[in-house]
Amino acid sequence: MYNLCSVSDRLRIFNGGLRFVPDWKKGISTVEEISEMQDVLFLLRDASISDCKDTWFWGEEAKGTYSVALMKSMIREEEEVRRDFCMRWESWIPIKVNIFVWRTEMDRIPTRMALSRRRLNVGDSSCTLCGIGDEEVMHLFTGCVFSFGVWSIVGQWCNIIPIMAFDFKDLLRIHESVTGGKWAKKVIRGIVMVTCWAIWKSRNDKVFRGTTPKVAEVVAMVKSCSFLWLKNRTKFANIVWKDWVKNPLYML
Numbered sequence: 001m002y003n004l005c006s007v008s009d010r011l012r013i014f015n016g017g018l019r020f021v022p023d024w025k026k027g028i029s030t031v032e033e034i035s036e037m038q039d040v041l042f043l044l045r046d047a048s049i050s051d052c053k054d055t056w057f058w059g060e061e062a063k064g065t066y067s068v069a070l071m072k073s074m075i076r077e078e079e080e081v082r083r084d085f086c087m088r089w090e091s092w093i094p095i096k097v098n099i100f101v102w103r104t105e106m107d108r109i110p111t112r113m114a115l116s117r118r119r120l121n122v123g124d125s126s127c128t129l130c131g132i133g134d135e136e137v138m139h140l141f142t143g144c145v146f147s148f149g150v151w152s153i154v155g156q157w158c159n160i161i162p163i164m165a166f167d168f169k170d171l172l173r174i175h176e177s178v179t180g181g182k183w184a185k186k187v188i189r190g191i192v193m194v195t196c197w198a199i200w201k202s203r204n205d206k207v208f209r210g211t212t213p214k215v216a217e218v219v220a221m222v223k224s225c226s227f228l229w230l231k232n233r234t235k236f237a238n239i240v241w242k243d244w245v246k247n248p249l250y251m252l
C-alpha cells in the first residue's frame, strides 16, 4: 500500500456502487489480515465519495473540527457501551487468546457468515466443523455438534456439568458459578477462553490446511496449552501434569 495515495485511488465507483481497490503488494491470507480487511469493509459500508480534493475531516462532529472535549466525551460513551461486554482480560493466558475472545464477543472474527455479510464471496456458508447450520459465532461455539463434544469433555474435566451456554456471552460467564475462590474462577475462565480459541484454531486448520478436526485433539490442545501457560505465567509453577490433567483445580 502506498502512503501518498488519494481516496479516489482506492475507492472506485463500479455500477453505481463503491468498491474498495486495495492494491496490496501481496494478497491477504492470515486470519488477522482477513479480520482487518473485514473491519475496513465494514467501516466503508456506508461511505460515499465526491469529486472534491481530499481534506482531513473529524467525522464525529457536524462541523468537522476536532476538539479534546469532544474526544473525551467520545471515550466516555465508548466506556458506557463496553459495559455490555462480558469479556474480561485473563492474565494467565497469552494476549493472542485474550484478543481472539474479545473479537469473538464483538462478532469480529471472519466466520463464513460474517464474511458473506461483508459481501465477500465465501461460497458455502455452512459450518466448517459440522457441516450443519450456518457458520457464525453463536453456532460455532455453542450450537455446533463438534463444539458440543469438546465442551462435554472439558466440562467433565472441570467438574461443570452440564455446560449451559446458548450464546457466546454465556460461555464467558461460566466461571461465575465456580466455587473455591478467586483462582478457581480465574483458572476456569482461562480454560473456557483457551477452549474457544482451540475450537477456532481447529476450524482454521481445516479451512487453510485441509486437516480433519477431531474433538479429542482439540481437548488435548486445551489441556496442554492451559497447563503450559498456567505453569509458566502464574504462581503455580510446581503443578504436575499427571495430577492436573485429572483435575485442573487440584493445586488450590
Ligand SMILES: [Zn+2]
Binding pocket: 127, 128, 129, 130, 131, 132, 133, 139, 140, 143, 144, 145, 146
Ligand atoms: Zn457446526
